[in-house]
Amino acid sequence: MAEHSEAGRVTRKGGGLAAYLRGVWAVAEKDVRTEFRAKEVVGTMAAFSVLAAVVFGLAFDLRVPRPELVVPGILWVIILFGGVLGLHRSFGSELDRGTLTGLLLAPVERSAIYLGKVAANLLYFLIMEALLVPVLLILFDVNLLKPLVLLALALGTVGYVGAGTLFAALTAQNRARETLLPVLLLPVLAPLFISGVGVTAVVLDGRGNAEAWPWLGIMGLYDALVYAIAFLLVDVIWERT
Amino acid sequence: MTKRAAPLIRCEQVEKRFGHKRVLRDVSFSVAAGEVLSLLGANGSGKTTLLRIIASLDRPDKGEVWLGPVPLSTAANEIRRYIGVVAHTPLLYDRLTGAENLQFFARLYDVKEPQRRIELLLQTLDLWRWRDSAVRTYSRGMSQRLAIARALLHDPPVVLLDEPDTGLDRESLKQMTGLIRQLRKRNRALLLTTHSMERAVAWADRVVELRAGRLHQLEGPNRIGK
Amino acid sequence: MNAAARTAGADRWFAPLLIFDILAALAMVGVMWTALLYAGDAINLAGVEQVAQRIFYFHIGSNIAALLGFLGSVVGSVGFLFSRRLVWDRWAVASVEIGTVFGILVLLSGAIWAKPAWNTYWIWDPRLTTATITVLIYIAYMLLRNGFDDPETRARFASVYALFAFLSVPLTYYSARLFRSIHPIVFDGANEEAQGGFGIGPTMGQTLTVAMIGFALLFLAILFHRVRQLELEARIEALRENYDE
Numbered sequence: 159m160a161e162h163s164e165a166g167r168v169t170r171k172g173g174g175l176a177a178y179l180r181g182v183w184a185v186a187e188k189d190v191r192t193e194f195r196a197k198e199v200v201g202t203m204a205a206f207s208v209l210a211a212v213v214f215g216l217a218f219d220l221r222v223p224r225p226e227l228v229v230p231g232i233l234w235v236i237i238l239f240g241g242v243l244g245l246h247r248s249f250g251s252e253l254d255r256g257t258l259t260g261l262l263l264a265p266v267e268r269s270a271i272y273l274g275k276v277a278a279n280l281l282y283f284l285i286m287e288a289l290l291v292p293v294l295l296i297l298f299d300v301n302l303l304k305p306l307v308l309l310a311l312a313l314g315t316v317g318y319v320g321a322g323t324l325f326a327a328l329t330a331q332n333r334a335r336e337t338l339l340p341v342l343l344l345p346v347l348a349p350l351f352i353s354g355v356g357v358t359a360v361v362l363d364g365r366g367n368a369e370a371w372p373w374l375g376i377m378g379l380y381d382a383l384v385y386a387i388a389f390l391l392v393d394v395i396w397e398r399t
Numbered sequence: 400m401t402k403r404a405a406p407l408i409r410c411e412q413v414e415k416r417f418g419h420k421r422v423l424r425d426v427s428f429s430v431a432a433g434e435v436l437s438l439l440g441a442n443g444s445g446k447t448t449l450l451r452i453i454a455s456l457d458r459p460d461k462g463e464v465w466l467g468p469v470p471l472s473t474a475a476n477e478i479r480r481y482i483g484v485v486a487h488t489p490l491l492y493d494r495l496t497g498a499e500n501l502q503f504f505a506r507l508y509d510v511k512e513p514q515r516r517i518e519l520l521l522q523t524l525d526l527w528r529w530r531d532s533a534v535r536t537y538s539r540g541m542s543q544r545l546a547i548a549r550a551l552l553h554d555p556p557v558v559l560l561d562e563p564d565t566g567l568d569r570e571s572l573k574q575m576t577g578l579i580r581q582l583r584k585r586n587r588a589l590l591l592t593t594h595s596m597e598r599a600v601a602w603a604d605r606v607v608e609l610r611a612g613r614l615h616q617l618e619g620p621n622r623i624g625k
Numbered sequence: 626m627n628a629a630a631r632t633a634g635a636d637r638w639f640a641p642l643l644i645f646d647i648l649a650a651l652a653m654v655g656v657m658w659t660a661l662l663y664a665g666d667a668i669n670l671a672g673v674e675q676v677a678q679r680i681f682y683f684h685i686g687s688n689i690a691a692l693l694g695f696l697g698s699v700v701g702s703v704g705f706l707f708s709r710r711l712v713w714d715r716w717a718v719a720s721v722e723i724g725t726v727f728g729i730l731v732l733l734s735g736a737i738w739a740k741p742a743w744n745t746y747w748i749w750d751p752r753l754t755t756a757t758i759t760v761l762i763y764i765a766y767m768l769l770r771n772g773f774d775d776p777e778t779r780a781r782f783a784s785v786y787a788l789f790a791f792l793s794v795p796l797t798y799y800s801a802r803l804f805r806s807i808h809p810i811v812f813d814g815a816n817e818e819a820q821g822g823f824g825i826g827p828t829m830g831q832t833l834t835v836a837m838i839g840f841a842l843l844f845l846a847i848l849f850h851r852v853r854q855l856e857l858e859a860r861i862e863a864l865r866e867n868y869d870e
Contacts (some may be wrong), residue, residue, distance in 0.1 A: 162720040173797040177509055180509065181506075181507060183506075184503060184506035184507055185507075187503075188492065188495070188503045189494065190496060191494075191499070192492055195494040195495075195533075196494050200554060204400060232621070232812050237415075251828075252822055254485075255488075255492070255493065256487075256488030256489075256490060257490055257491065257492055259456065259484075259486060259488070259490055260486075260490030260491070260504070260549070261507075262456060263455075263456065263479055263482070263484055263509060264479060264504065264508060265477050265478070265479035265507070265509075266475050266476060266482040266507055267476055268476075308658060321789070324789070325786075328769070328782050328785060328786060329769070329772075331773070331778070332772035332782075333771075333773075333775060334768070334771075334772045335772070338765075338768060338769060338772060341764075341765045341768055342765045342768075342769055342770045342786060343759040345758045345762045345765060345790075346762060346789060346790055347793075348754070348758045348793070348797040348800070348801075349793060349796035349797045349799070349800045350510035352754075352797070352801055352803075353800045353803075355804060355857065356800070370597045372803055373800070376677075376796060376799055376800050376803075379796065380793070380796050383793075383796070384699065387788065387792060390789070391706075391785045391789075394706060394781055394784075395781070395782070395785060397458065397781075417775060419862055419863040419865075419866035419867065420866045
């Protein structure tokens with residue numbers, strides 16, 4: 159078909175992995191750029207996480223003898239609920255403004271669009287967590303800046319964002335999308351959540367790193383599964399819109 | 400030349416259902432390179448659905464769409480490089496500037512020398528002055544022109560225009576006519592939808608109408624613009 | 626096939642359904658009799674616990690039905706994604722709906738039994754956690770379906786969710802198992818810290834088999850009815866659309 163046009167002159171063809179990654183990067187950069195102008199997501203997530211930390215502080219501080227007992231749970235609950243606030247905008251805003259069609263018309267793999275969105279969401283989560291950890295240190299006097307806790311946060315965030323972005327795509331066209339996303343997401347995230355609390359508790363109790371590794375293994379396995387499924391099924395989501 | 404013989408768009412017995420409702424039935428037609436086909440039809444007649452199917456956004460339940468020699472049902476994502484779409488909505492990010500929008504899509508389409516191409520399109524469509532303003536400050540006509548720039552960014556051989564005349568003033572309509580003529584001269588295959596019989600005839604080589612999902616031939620090949 | 630001309634009695638589902646209904650009814654009578662009368666007492670239990678252990682048969686029976694529902698949803702979803710035929714989706718959704726009812730029965734019967742045996746209704750044991758999460762996933766699955774109008778989109782998105790959920794459930798179990806378990810493992814007794822376990826005699830083993838078969842048949846009978854109902858709904862919808870045209 160190229161002989162009919164000069165399309166080959168204007169655009170590069172194929173390109174393999176490099177072109178794929180350029181697509182991922184283009185989507186991620188576009189998302190972050192629009193987000194920092196619109197401030198729809200990061201501000202909400204950050205404000206929620208600080209607010210939730212304060213509320214948990216008020217709720218538990220008077221009743222719990224040692225904050226180390228509740229901080230692992232508080233950390234992961236806040237990430238769980240704070241993250242869901244931002245995720246639905248990932249495709250929601252594209253759909254509201256009719257721009258999803260423009261994205262899907264582009265000659266890039268669907269998984270590249272998905273990964274671009276994942277990358278942007280990872281950045282938003284990172285900002286939220288970078289704020290949350292010091293806030294918990296101040297409010298509860300518990301230092302979470304330990305290598306294994308940070309590793310668990312990294313693994314947990316990667317898995318959460320992977321599953322969350324996939325489900326955001328699933329629910330974007332649903333009538334009840336904002337309310338539905340947490341209902342879909344939370345039960346499926348149970349392994350990450352349980353393991354995240356587990357690692358954090360082990361580290362804060364000073365029980366030794368050996369006990370933390372099985373949890374981290376489950377988180378790693380979960381992450382691998384999430385992305386494997388996402389790659390297999392992301393085309394199914396957008397084969398027609 | 401064999402260009403007329405080998406159509407760039409070919410629909411064969413396309414049928415589409417939503418649930419159990421048949422939106423398109425037995426739709427067959429083709430558009431050659433250098434040809435403009437107008438698709439008339441009332442709201443809900445299936446025009447947009449048909450365009451979405453040809454744009455590879457939707458799958459037909461029966462039948463097949465061919466772009467050149469490639470059947471869409473088996474085509475890879477790469478095929479989208481050959482299609483340019485101007486849709487109902489501009490498909491633009493209103494927080495980004497005009498130039499940023501085009502830069503983003505240039506990266507998705509892997510346009511060589513994007514800056515030159517973007518400048519050329521913005522100049523032609525009279526948007527160069529506003530290239531650094533956010534799209535949400537654009538007027539309706541400006542957004543529409545930027546949407547056209549977006550669609551032509553990768554210089555596609557197949558151009559689909561879904562009601563390009565809505566909301567355009569007299570001046571923009573004239574520009575649109577010029578643009579269509581120019582694309583036609585450059586051997587692009589154009590398929591456009593419109594409500595207006597007058598413009599359907601003025602712009603196209605052939606006019607067809609969708610009524611309740613069926614295609615009706617209205618006018619044979621004529622000599623507009625020759 | 627002229628749908629309007631077909632009467633209910635000439636339905637191809639009619640005969641197999643009737644047979645299954647009768648089989649399931651007989652089997653459930655069998656379950657009641659064996660579980661409440663035939664099965665012997667547990668050797669090492671007394672008092673309230675002795676009475677409560679009989680709920681075990683219903684617990685395991687419902688568990689089998691819930692498990693079948695879970696498997697059905699996965700088979701139906703995979704089948705749909707490969708074949709793109711809505712028949713598969715109807716099997717998936719029917720499995721989930723009925724699986725949810727039995728899943729809730731498993732949780733309730735477990736809680737009722739746990740109060741005398743463990744002196745608490747609830748404990749975050751891996752099996753309890755996993756069962757609860759699975760029921761929550763089922764409910765989420767139905768809510769997701771609820772928000773889509775187009776049956777094809779609904780089926781596609783629900784299948785993606787069901788597959789994802791299927792793979793996350795085992796991980797939920799393993800992560801919860803890293804906490805110590807007190808759920809009795811009746812069949813291999815390897816868990817020395819299990820509380821409320823009991824040895825299993827020959828009559829109890831037979832009763833268990835009857836309960837599992839009975840509940841499986843009950844599940845299948847309800848499943849067939851539900852799938853048939855969904856198929857009729859789809860047909861009515863099709864007739865209505867054609868009538869509109």
